[in-house]
Amino acid sequence: xxxxxxxxxxxxxxxxxxxxxxxxxxxxxxxxxxxxxxxxxxxxxxxxxxxxxxxxxxxxx
Numbered sequence: 001x002x003x004x005x006x007x008x009x010x011x012x013x014x015x016x017x018x019x020x021x022x023x024x025x026x027x028x029x030x031x032x033x034x035x036x037x038x039x040x041x042x043x044x045x046x047x048x049x050x051x052x053x054x055x056x057x058x059x060x061x
Contacts, residue, residue, distance in 0.1 A: 013058035020057055021047055 014029045031039060040051055
């Protein structure tokens with residue numbers, strides 16, 4: 001998977017999260033290379049969701 005595919009995939013996942021959780025901002029969903037776990041940890045705290053629940057939402061299951 002190349003960088004363009006990753007960014008495109010992340011934009012899709014970000015859209016799913018924003019649809020489900022209207023209180024999320026672009027800053028909450030800022031993805032920095034190598035910082036995905038850190039970002040997911042912050043989302044877990046803000047949303048009260050587990051990492052598994054967030055992955056499920058992002059994958060569309």
